[in-house]
Amino acid sequence: IGEQVAVFRGHDGKAYVVDAYCPHLGANLAVGGRVFGNCIECPFHGWQFQGDNGVCVKIPYAEKVPDFASVRSWPSCEVNKQILVWFHCDGEGPQWIVPEQPEITNDEWVYRGRTEHFINAHIQEIPENAADIAHLSHLHTPSMLSGADLRYTNSKIWEFVQHDWKVDWKPESEPNKHCSQMFVKHALRVFGCHWPLLDVSVVARQVGPGIVFLLFDQTFLGRGVIMHCVTPVEPLLQCVTHTIFYQSNIPPVVPKFILKVECIQFERDVMIWNNKKYVSKPLLVKEDSAIQKHRRWFSQFYSENSPRLQYQRDKLDF
Missing domain, CATH: 3.90.380.10 (Naphthalene 1,2-dioxygenase Alpha Subunit; Chain A, domain 1)
Structure with a gap:
């Protein structure tokens, strides 16, 4: 799906998945980021984001954390010793589960x-x-x-x-x-x-x-x-x-x-x-x-907003 995510295990033992790039200046949380409790810390300036909802809970040099400071938290599950992430192009939540073996x-x-x-x-x-x-x-x-x-x-x-x-x-x-x-x-x-x-x-x-x-x-x-x-x-x-x-x-x-x-x-x-x-x-x-x-049967996995390749039949616009 072309998304970059950071996957980490919190101190509660649960795996969390969030967008990889810090909204501050774009550092990759998955490269050099550290886990504190159930948060992941940005390697660039130390901003900390909660795994369950992506909310920023700490900016070490700021008096106050802005209410809107957050990264996207992805719905995920850990089953059969794999971490699986749910994606829906319309942003809808999980509609079925992956069976356990x-x-x-x-x-x-x-x-x-x-x-x-x-x-x-x-x-x-x-x-x-x-x-x-x-x-x-x-x-x-x-x-x-x-x-x-x-x-x-x-x-x-x-x-x-x-x-x-x-x-x-x-x-x-x-x-x-x-x-x-x-x-x-x-x-x-x-x-x-x-x-x-x-x-x-x-x-x-x-x-x-x-x-x-x-x-x-x-x-x-x-x-x-x-x-x-x-x-x-x-x-x-x-x-x-x-x-x-x-x-x-x-x-x-x-x-x-x-x-x-x-x-x-x-x-x-x-x-x-x-x-x-x-x-x-x-x-x-x-x-x-x-x-x-x-x-x-497979058509059920498409919605009206599913990404589609756009092209021109009679032009050189690809």
Whole structure:
């Protein structure tokens, strides 16, 4: 969203999020700022701002703090060992919550790694993949040995290992209309033979426009979750992170391998996103019906005042 924020933990243990720049002379509170109680102190002149409401409570050299001295305080929550910030272009407050994954909270599942990608695309393009069932059999059938470069994914050298996918996507109903689910059955074929012991069931639950829980369940490799988060950085630039939590009694090499496989497969999509354009009225066949359903579902996250790219069709004004 292009906003700069300072995140700090007060002495009460709660995480607070405020605008990064001091309204006095613009110093960055997140760079050199110090925490006093539940306030953050500006590194430039020592102004102190409360985390819960952003109000300035101290100016060390002033007789009186002006009533209007404050920074913006952002609605936030700390869940699943992540700090999440609510943004609404009309300034409305939080309208739904992010569900807690109890296995993370009680440390049954522990942190096992994280990846980060920057993608040149609109935020809607990324979750739309969940409803684009046809692309899985074309883009993601080649094994991880084929890598992420699309010029080599269909190389005959690595054809002895292939992924099979069975996928279904559907939106949830009230009171969770802001959620949708993709059910994935993944199988592995080696030299054309199906290895049932390597079958994996994945439930990908989308919560709002930017968070997905990828829940893994495998007979021998155990259970865990990859949290997929999309953060808009600027128009048509998204930061996507994958954070994996896995059973604490499973050797770390297992979830790290799963994250590596996910990363390679995801980078195939990244190459597409970085070079495609958005088609508002796509040419679809009946097997693509889930894409239109997904677009109707995703439209709930826009308002009349949602930022839009403005352009001139017949001029050189960009």
